[in-house]
Amino acid sequence: MTSSTPKRPPQRPWRLSLDDPRVAGIFWQIVVVGIAVAIVAWLGWNAAHNLSARRISTGFAFLGREAGMPIADSWIDYNPKNTYLRAFIVGIVNTLRVAVIGIVLATVLGTLMGIARLSSNWLLSRFAAVYVEVLRDLPLLLQLLFWYVLMQGLPAARQAWRPIEGVFLSNRGLIIPSIPFGDANWWVLLALIIGLAVFYVVRRRLIAQQMLDGRPRPAWPYALGLVIALPVVVSIIAGARWSIALPELRGFNFVGGWTLAPEYFALLIALVTYTSAFIAEIVRSGIQAVPKGQSEAAKALGLKRGFVLRHIVLPQALRVIIPPMTSQYLNLTKNSSLAVAVGYQDIVSVANTTLNQTGQAIEAIALIMLVFLTISLGISFFMNWYNARIALVER
Secondary structure, three states: OOOOOOOOOOOOOOOOOOOOHHHHHHHHHHHHHHHHHHHHHHHHHHHHHHHHHOOOOOOOHHHHOEOOOOOOOOOOOOOOOOEHHHHHHHHHHHHHHHHHHHHHHHHHHHHHHHHHHOOOOHHHHHHHHHHHHHHHHOOHHHHHHHHHHHHHOOOOHHHOEOOOOOOEEEOOEEEEOEOOOOHHHHHHHHHHHHHHHHHHHHHHHHHHHHHHHOOOOOOHHHHHHHHHHHHHHHHHHHOOOOOOEOOEEEOOEEEOOEEEOHHHHHHHHHHHHHHHHHHHHHHHHHHHHOOHHHHHHHHHOOOOHHHHHHHHHHHHHHHHHHHHHHHHHHHHHHHHHHHHHOOOOOHHHHHHHHHHHHOOHHHHHHHHHHHHHHHHHHHHHHHHHHHHHHOOOOO
16 A cells, blocks of 8 residues: 655765765855955954054044034934034934934825826826926935025025914024923823824724624724823823923024924925935836726726725735835935035034044944944835735735
8 A cells, every 4th residue: 555645855965076066055155255254354454454553543432532513403412522422322313303204204295296197187297297307307415405505595583484373484494383392291192102002903903803704893982092082191190281382583593492404404305305206106106007997996886086096096006116115215314414415413424523533434434334224224124024014915
């Protein structure tokens, strides 16, 4: 009686010869890795030898010394008597300010422009086309200098433009109202974030249960309790005070509110408008990649165009949009290093000043590389995770 279990093919014996493909593969991998290690070791030895010959000390001990450099625009407390480490942290925060806010704004603006390019309204679609083509064809540095010069040409503080009440635009930047945050306010914000996270999990659970038995389960009671009631209760218990601080002109400067410095504002506008032009084309191509039969079937059911776009077309287009969108997010983050051209003190600017003051060139450049590598890997990890979640699963 023969067994139905398939037999494994006989394995070929190993031969210590380059004629064996397995041995040859391992050998050449060892050779390539050895060459790479040798090159890195030689570069390290050469750098150490040249630094020693010029009596330049190495290491990161300089981070504990007093920086002595002023940083005008910072979200965290800093003064020139702080250490270089504190200055680098300020530079990292300034870089993240540009990268994170820029990614959000560029995504929103690029998505709107991409949808506008497909609009049946001739004027709207032509405007979006001109926007995309002009901004994509102009160098980013040129656009950055244009916005910075434009900001410098705005009127002084006493003649500042007031497009709406509480908002001022002058050569000192954009001044908008702010909400003063204390410790209690941060606890309320934390409660809101936790509530949103829990509601997301609960909502997915309700959808999964509905898919099993077909019974719809409303999610609004959970939203009311987790997203609204929970922060309100925490706010009452913590004694949080909520108020809006309106900026006021006193003398030759503004008091109160939140000021976006001209350097930061110009950099943010340039990065957002430039990147959104590329994102618009990605969104347009992603929407066009969805078969027309999907939208035609939805229209045949009497669904509105906005509903079809939000719930049928865009969810399918995301599978095409996300991979190239990740590259644009990375480009925006790395392009923020052009801040040095307008004097905005991001990580590159702080590192350059540190390099000139201490002579620690290798260490300063290594810190820049480490910061951008960490941010880029974080963006790539998140976008790859999200892309895997929305990918089609074959059965």
